[in-house]
Amino acid sequence: xxxxxxxxxxxxDRAHERVAGLVERLTDVTRPGAVxxxxxxxxxxxxxxxxxxxxxxxxxxxxxxxGKPREEGEEGPRTEVHGGEMPGGYGGGGGGGGxxxxxxxxxITINPAxxxxxxxxxxxxxxxxxxxxxxxxxxxxxxxxRSM
Amino acid sequence: MAERKPMFxxxxxxxxxxxxxxxxxxxxxxxxxxxxxxGGxxxxxxxxxIVKRDGxTSxxxxxxxxxxxxxALGAFAALVxxxxxxxxxxxxxxxxx
Numbered sequence: 001x002x003x004x005x006x007x008x009x010x011x012x013d014r015a016h017e018r019v020a021g022l023v024e025r026l027t028d029v030t031r032p033g034a035v036x037x038x039x040x041x042x043x044x045x046x047x048x049x050x051x052x053x054x055x056x057x058x059x060x061x062x063x064x065x066x067g068k069p070r071e072e073g074e075e076g077p078r079t080e081v082h083g084g085e086m087p088g089g090y091g092g093g094g095g096g097g098g099x100x101x102x103x104x105x106x107x108i109t110i111n112p113a114x115x116x117x118x119x120x121x122x123x124x125x126x127x128x129x130x131x132x133x134x135x136x137x138x139x140x141x142x143x144x145x146r147s148m
Numbered sequence: 149m150a151e152r153k154p155m156f157x158x159x160x161x162x163x164x165x166x167x168x169x170x171x172x173x174x175x176x177x178x179x180x181x182x183x184x185x186x187g188g189x190x191x192x193x194x195x196x197x198i199v200k201r202d203g204x205t206s207x208x209x210x211x212x213x214x215x216x217x218x219x220a221l222g223a224f225a226a227l228v229x230x231x232x233x234x235x236x237x238x239x240x241x242x243x244x245x
Contacts, residue, residue, distance in 0.1 A: 032163035046168040050194035058187030112169025119213035133225040
């Protein structure tokens with residue numbers, strides 16, 4: 001194999017190792033420390049925040065190549081690439097994507113009197129869900145009324 | 149050799165215990181981990197706090213109020229849709245009798 005092929009393969013392998021290392025680090029998100037914040041003490045109260053964490057990612061890569069078309073008179077099968085005018089070559093490529101989100105869920109307060117868990121309400125999300133439900137119900141009712 | 153990670157994991161993990169005035173609270177999280185060749189996803193959410201006090205242990209669930217409200221709205225919409233569909237079907241049958 002030529003040096004060019006080696007270079008392409010090495011470069012693809014390096015990229016693959018780098019991304020595989022990133023995927024391995026998904027384990028960091030599975031630790032409880034990703035969900036529960038550092039305890040903060042104010043007077044007798046110790047406060048810990050709790051959040052939901054979601055992370056997804058994926059990647060793919062590939063490489064390929066073709067031989068140089070044989071010259072007239074050379075032995076062996078002739079490789080017809082674009083009518084024999086295209087020189088041989090190798091190439092590779094890859095891509096990936098991902099998404100992550102975090103959302104506060106509750107605040108935990110610990111003091112000598114006991115433990116108190118206060119939920120965190122995301123009013124924007126609830127408002128959007130309410131508007132979506134209201135809108136879809138209006139559309140459905142309107143369609144049913146028209147069809148009668 | 150590198151440690152082989154499982155492709156699917158759904159486990160309860162304990163956080164660092166926090167003590168304050170004779171109360172010891174251990175937060176718990178539920179982890180869903182799915183891995184496939186070339187990617188993976190992790191969903192980590194708090195589920196409860198284990199409280200140890202005066203020799204007794206109790207479990208306090210962490211309620212995700214935002215998700216509960218969203219699910220309640222979704223269930224309400226589904227219920228109203230089903231009721232409206234049933235009513236429309238009844239009217240349709242009555243009209244063709």
